[in-house]
Amino acid sequence: MRNTMSTEINAPHFGDGIRHLPDRCSPRDLYCRLLDPEENVHYFEPAFQFAGAALESATVPALAAAAPLDYVDSLIQWAADELANPPALEAHSASWPPRIAREFAPVGLADGAWLHGLVRANVVENEVGMAAIKQLMIRFGDPGSGESYAQRYGALLRSLGVPPAGISRWELEDASPCAEISYEHALLGLVLGLFPGSFRSETIGFNLWMAVLGPCPLLARLADELRSQKANLQYLDMYEHEALRDSAIEAAVRLLAEDDGERARMARGFAAAHGSYGMWEEAMLGRNVPMIPREFVLEMIKRKAHFALGHHTRISFGGTRAEDLFRGGETGHAEMLDHLVESGLIYPGSPDDSPFLYHSISFEGPMFDVFTAAEQRELREWVVSLKSEPVARQEKPPVALRGEYGYPQDPKDLQGYAMARFGPLPIQEQLYYGSNADLYPAVRLFARTMLDAFLLKLGAAFKNDPRLAASPPPKWSERAIAELVVERHDKNIRSRPQAPPEKIPTPMNAPKPEQPSIAIAFDGVWLQGFADVHRSDREEYGWLFRIYASEQGDGIMDWNHNRIMRNAVSQAGPEAMLPATDRRLYEFCQVNPMNLMLVAASLNTRHSLPELLGCNLGIEATGVGGGYLDSWRGFVAKTDNHWAALSFRLHNSIDNYVTGHTKWSLSAIQAFMARVQESAPAAVETQWQRIWRVWRLQEILEHGTTDERQALKEALGFDAASLAPIPAALAAINATSEVATA
Numbered sequence: 001m002r003n004t005m006s007t008e009i010n011a012p013h014f015g016d017g018i019r020h021l022p023d024r025c026s027p028r029d030l031y032c033r034l035l036d037p038e039e040n041v042h043y044f045e046p047a048f049q050f051a052g053a054a055l056e057s058a059t060v061p062a063l064a065a066a067a068p069l070d071y072v073d074s075l076i077q078w079a080a081d082e083l084a085n086p087p088a089l090e091a092h093s094a095s096w097p098p099r100i101a102r103e104f105a106p107v108g109l110a111d112g113a114w115l116h117g118l119v120r121a122n123v124v125e126n127e128v129g130m131a132a133i134k135q136l137m138i139r140f141g142d143p144g145s146g147e148s149y150a151q152r153y154g155a156l157l158r159s160l161g162v163p164p165a166g167i168s169r170w171e172l173e174d175a176s177p178c179a180e181i182s183y184e185h186a187l188l189g190l191v192l193g194l195f196p197g198s199f200r201s202e203t204i205g206f207n208l209w210m211a212v213l214g215p216c217p218l219l220a221r222l223a224d225e226l227r228s229q230k231a232n233l234q235y236l237d238m239y240e241h242e243a244l245r246d247s248a249i250e251a252a253v254r255l256l257a258e259d260d261g262e263r264a265r266m267a268r269g270f271a272a273a274h275g276s277y278g279m280w281e282e283a284m285l286g287r288n289v290p291m292i293p294r295e296f297v298l299e300m301i302k303r304k305a306h307f308a309l310g311h312h313t314r315i316s317f318g319g320t321r322a323e324d325l326f327r328g329g330e331t332g333h334a335e336m337l338d339h340l341v342e343s344g345l346i347y348p349g350s351p352d353d354s355p356f357l358y359h360s361i362s363f364e365g366p367m368f369d370v371f372t373a374a375e376q377r378e379l380r381e382w383v384v385s386l387k388s389e390p391v392a393r394q395e396k397p398p399v400a401l402r403g404e405y406g407y408p409q410d411p412k413d414l415q416g417y418a419m420a421r422f423g424p425l426p427i428q429e430q431l432y433y434g435s436n437a438d439l440y441p442a443v444r445l446f447a448r449t450m451l452d453a454f455l456l457k458l459g460a461a462f463k464n465d466p467r468l469a470a471s472p473p474p475k476w477s478e479r480a481i482a483e484l485v486v487e488r489h490d491k492n493i494r495s496r497p498q499a500p501p502e503k504i505p506t507p508m509n510a511p512k513p514e515q516p517s518i519a520i521a522f523d524g525v526w527l528q529g530f531a532d533v534h535r536s537d538r539e540e541y542g543w544l545f546r547i548y549a550s551e552q553g554d555g556i557m558d559w560n561h562n563r564i565m566r567n568a569v570s571q572a573g574p575e576a577m578l579p580a581t582d583r584r585l586y587e588f589c590q591v592n593p594m595n596l597m598l599v600a601a602s603l604n605t606r607h608s609l610p611e612l613l614g615c616n617l618g619i620e621a622t623g624v625g626g627g628y629l630d631s632w633r634g635f636v637a638k639t640d641n642h643w644a645a646l647s648f649r650l651h652n653s654i655d656n657y658v659t660g661h662t663k664w665s666l667s668a669i670q671a672f673m674a675r676v677q678e679s680a681p682a683a684v685e686t687q688w689q690r691i692w693r694v695w696r697l698q699e700i701l702e703h704g705t706t707d708e709r710q711a712l713k714e715a716l717g718f719d720a721a722s723l724a725p726i727p728a729a730l731a732a733i734n735a736t737s738e739v740a741t742a
């Protein structure tokens with residue numbers, strides 16, 4: 001039974017009149033591209049089409065209407081019933097369970113990717129978003145609590161002799177590590193994570209299936225067999241089923257509490273996850289991958305056939321040249337195997353007596369080390385199996401791909417469109433589009449161009465302007481940056497007024513009192529791109545996602561920094577509480593170019609990683625032990641704005657230098673630079689300067705001299721406002737309140 005969408009999908013705008021590349025994408029191609037979304041914006045359109053079609057064709061059960069929680073329960077029950085009696089696992093090769101683990105890798109290595117969208121800064125600030133971030137925190141782990149689920153999956157693969165990165169590395173078609181249907185199975189989750197503005201409800205449904213019934217019942221059934229083969233099964237053993245289940249149900253119920261009309265769409269996401277898994281499982285039972293020893297050996301021949309040519313010119317079997325059999329596709333390969341059995345090289349049932357095994361592939365033979373250890377085991381298993389009753393080969397044809405695979409956009413055309421479309425707009429609109437890039441993917445390209453131009457100007461100023469070049473960066477070392485941070489703390493303390501000031505010091509460029517800064521809604525926005533499970537094994541991603549989650553309140557709405565700042569300026573008008581998806585918020589608030597730069601960087605996390613590292617350290621180090629203390633006490637003493645007081649108190653402690661955001665930011669830089677030092681020592685100073693410049697930018701905005709600020713203004717062409725959102729966001733109330741420090 002197919003339901004129709006309860007409401008029209010809010011489809012992204014991919015641009016007008018943009019040409020397409022000549023070739024359709026394949027499942028593997030699309031999957032690998034989307035692991036690096038910022039370099040592949042031209043794949044977003046086919047990605048969206050894929051998800052739209054997958055959701056459209058999902059078989060949704062007709063369930064009696066009930067209260068939200070009952071409805072969610074009955075949805076779960078429906079799927080659980082369907083999974084209750086899985087097909088018996090027929091005779092299979094010992095290589096089959098590890099093969100299933102490898103085939104599930106595209107999903108396992110991107111575990112949690114479907115939650116990326118729900119935690120984006122424009123959509124996270126509500127109870128559904130909080131439930132989503134709680135779950136992503138579990139799946140993501142962090143350097144202070146434990147590894148991510150994706151890393152655990154990587155450990156499983158490694159324990160089976162499969163390098164995790166190989167799953168998405170370029171390969172010849174015949175050598176692909178997974179069947180196409182396995183990439184197809186992983187695609188929906190990956191794509192949903194890109195389009196929260198279009199598929200929010202569907203994602204909640206998809207997540208519900210993954211958390212409650214997933215991630216992979218077949219893998220769970222094979223766990224004991226895998227364990228006996230010394231597989232590392234932490235991925236399954238440490239899966240926090242209960243916490244994820246509770247949070248996933250909470251997200252679903254909260255969604256329906258927001259709007260009960262979303263049932264059909266949520267159910268569609270749930271059913272699509274269920275259906276995709278069912279198809280994949282069917283494919284894994286010998287239809288799209290080998291299951292019995294003979295099939296594994298045939299696949300081995302297929303994989304090697306191309307490079308076997310030229311090595312067997314003098315060999316023939318039953319009158320047919322081996323070279324022709326290699327070229328003969330499936331039939332030729334099967335014939336070769338039959339001839340091999342009759343050739344005397346193989347003794348059915350006894351690998352140790354088979355010359356092929358004790359001689360041909362030995363050190364004495366012509367094929368030494370042509371077969372991996374796993375392949376040798378498969379060969380032996382096949383030889384043993386020849387003695388027993390032949391196992392019937394899978395009769396059913398391979399499960400066909402069901403996905404819709406369109407054409408990528410022409411990247412040059414898309415770039416041209418992005419510049420023409422977003423370049424001429426006023427800054428408020430540019431920020432609106434940038435913050436809602438899930439609905440306007442091309443804005444990512446515009447944002448990168450603009451950010452690069454900004455950074456170029458900044459770099460030139462630090463190099464050429466004597467007012468800035470006077471204090472150059474120290475040579476990189478872990479100690480040098482740690483000392484810069486210590487020095488910054490001292491500057492914060494010294495910056496406190498000796499005598500109580502008349503008013504709390506107002507940051508430069510304080511917005512007009514009636515108009516709060518847009519920063520009230522964007523604390524942490526620069527870090528949103530670190531919610532990237534595929535890169536969760538990099539320490540800096542771990543720390544920076546951890547900080548991002550913390551800015552969002554660790555999944556608790558009352559702790560959400562943006563909510564606190566919005567409340568602090570709520571006297572300015574109800575618009576201060578509008579979600580970041582609402583255009584009116586951008587008209588109501590003050591927007592400065594720095595707000596835009598932070599969002600632009602967040603859309604290009606990998607591209608601007610060094611700058612983001614420096615910028616983040618600069619922001620986290622701001623105000624702690626200095627301006628934040630005075631502002632906090634000032635608000636307590638002289639106003640009843642306890643939200644503003646809370647914001648400063650909270651940031652003075654949470655951003656602390658010993659165990660808080662500043663320390664995590666410092667560790668992130670040290671971890672990143674250690675990797676640069678390790679893999680490209682010649683690049684160390686360039687990378688460090690990229691980090692330092694943006695750190696220094698924020699330091700000047702907080703503690704710089706008039707000369708330094710003037711130099712920046714001349715170089716950039718505008719008066720830069722603090723990157724740190726707290727002082728900027730609350731400047732409006734500083735200016736309006738009769739506040740003085742006690």
Ligand SMILES: [Fe+2]
Pocket residue numbers: 523524551561651
């Ligand atoms: Fe914050």
Ligand SMILES: [Fe+2]
Pocket residue numbers: 547551620654655661
């Ligand atoms: Fe912070």
